[in-house]
Amino acid sequence: MDGLSLIKAASAIGAGLAMIAGIGAGIGQGYAAGKGAEAVGKQPEAQGDIVRTMLLGAAVAETTGIYGLVIALILLFANPLFG
């Protein structure tokens, strides 16, 4: 077995591990969705402001999931360890 194959194998596992970060965004954004739906039920006239705030906060919560995706894509398609 050559060294490059070992590095590639580990990169496949690393890419999968990096995606686990997405757990956080899923929980957090779902909480925001629930609170947003609750708020709209109480103040339907403020729906626009509520949804805008919910989506702005959810976009921030998405970032660490995106970081994990970026690292996974680097490991798969632009891996600097193969040099």
Next chain:
Amino acid sequence: MDGLSLIKAASAIGAGLAMIAGIGAGIGQGYAAGKGAEAVGKQPEAQGDIVRTMLLGAAVAETTGIYGLVIALILLFANPLFG
């Protein structure tokens, strides 16, 4: 054992690990569904607005689970590490 077999074995593990991200969307969207149902029970006349907000937020919460699925599919069907 040849190197390609090791890379393929690790890719199988990586694909499985990537799917763990789905934990988050499951919890978050379930919370949103619960809060949405609660809100509809309190203000049935606002059902349309509540459900729209809930589904919009749940769609956002789905994204990181989709990212994990995409990485798993790449590892299985379009694996760049086999080169």
Next chain:
Amino acid sequence: MDGLSLIKAASAIGAGLAMIAGIGAGIGQGYAAGKGAEAVGKQPEAQGDIVRTMLLGAAVAETTGIYGLVIALILLFANPLFG
């Protein structure tokens, strides 16, 4: 198999593990988004102050996710263990 390949393989796994830190920021920021949406629904006239406070807190919650990203990038692009 040479030692450098083993170090590179372990670095790929380490980079993936570091991204798991993002779970925390995702949950926390999503909670902030939900509470922010709730508060805007109750006091729409205070939306500017609510959103500013939410984003300030979310920025602080982002830091540990950034730490994980920095370590992952160091492992991939500026790894001091290869010497």
